[in-house]
Amino acid sequence: MVVALVALAAAGGVWLYQQQAMETLRLQVSRELAQGQQQLRGAQEREAQAQLRGQALERELALVSARQNETQSQQAALSSMYEALTRNETQRVLAETEQTLAFASQQLQLAGNVDAALVGLNAIDQKLAALNRPELITLRKSIGHDIDQLKTQPYLDVVGIATRLDTLVAGVDKLPLAIDGYRDPKAKAGAPAPTNALQRFGGELWHEFRQLIQIRRIDKPDAMLLTPNEAFFLRENIKLRLLDARTALLMRNEAAFRSDLKAAGDYLKQYFDSSAPAVRNALASLDTLSRESLALKLPDLSASLSAVRQGRLATERAKP
Structure with missing residues (x-):
């Protein structure tokens, strides 16, 4: 009995000790959970602040990009205005003249289209006449010579x-x-029509017999x-x-x-x-x-092209 009581007391002491340890552990875990939740709330607050700062940075970046695009647009507009103001009218006309001459030369060499080439050359001559610049006299002479040659060409329809x-x-x-x-021979006209059944039978028999050998x-x-x-x-x-x-x-x-x-x-x-x-x-x-003759010798426009290119080079060199 004494041993049993001692064992019972010892078990009770162990149980009490375990209960105290469990209570202590529970309190410690509760404190750590509270501390973790507090840290989590702090981290969430910091994250929210970081998101706000990121959104502010994005707005600032969009504003900077918009200003940069606006600056680039203004710069492009200024460059275009400067180019338009500084472009020489003679150079512009010479560039258009060179393109038109190249197109007319292609029409002559590839398609032999004399009418299209004449239309292009006459348009060039009118532009050069309206410009009335002394440095373009040589070019106008060359184009006039090409126009006269094309007008004397024979016409091919x-x-x-x-x-x-x-x-x-x-x-x-x-x-x-x-x-x-021979497949569909025509029937001979003027043959008398049969008058009775015997004649019709005889005529059909004779017709079939004639068809055997022709x-x-x-x-x-x-x-x-x-x-x-x-x-x-x-x-x-x-x-x-x-x-x-x-x-x-x-x-x-x-x-x-x-x-x-x-x-x-x-x-x-x-x-x-x-x-x-x-x-x-x-x-x-x-x-x-x-009997139609297609071999028409058409003139080329190399002299006029050379003259307009030389005119462009001379104008670019004379530009201050």
Whole structure:
């Protein structure tokens, strides 16, 4: 009993000690939690202040950027005004003249468009006349010489020739082939109509018998062997030849132009019905077009371009 009481007392003492330790630990944890919450609130306050400072910095940065953009815009406007005020009118006219001359030279060399080149040169001459500067006399003489040369050039109706080629292309599908007359022979007119059933039967029998063997004179054996598919591709080949001729016309390639027209005419003569009016008209048009001369020697504008460039260099050197 004594030992039991001593053990019970010892257990009670241990329990009391543990309770005190737990209470002490609880108090310590509570103090640490309170301190941590206080630190957390301090950190949140500091973070809020930092966010406010960041927003203020962003507003200041946006204001600085806006002022910088405004300053750049003002600087660009001032630069543009300064350039506009300091630009010499003669230099501006010479720059426009050089661009127009380059365009007119391209029209002459690439497309042979004499009318466009004349329009450009006349516009340049009017501008130079309105400017009335003595240093531009040489340039005006050179441009006047080029205008006189272009006015004496022979005229080539490119648009008219191209239109006639387009008309031929559109009419190829309607041209009759040489074999069409043999596929659909016309009935002979003036034959007496049968009067009774026996004569009708005899006439039909004789007609069918005659269809078994037919003897015809064929002057174009190759044309008689054309199938419908081959006839379609033949017409398409003629169209391609005529379109190639139009391309050669725009490029001033006289050899290719004549070659394509000759090939189209050979196809018409070989495979189409030459007795048909439409075919005869097409052949006549091809013959007329093949006699057109495309090899026109057009003058270049190198002298005027050289004169305007020298004028620009002289004006830039004379600028203070």
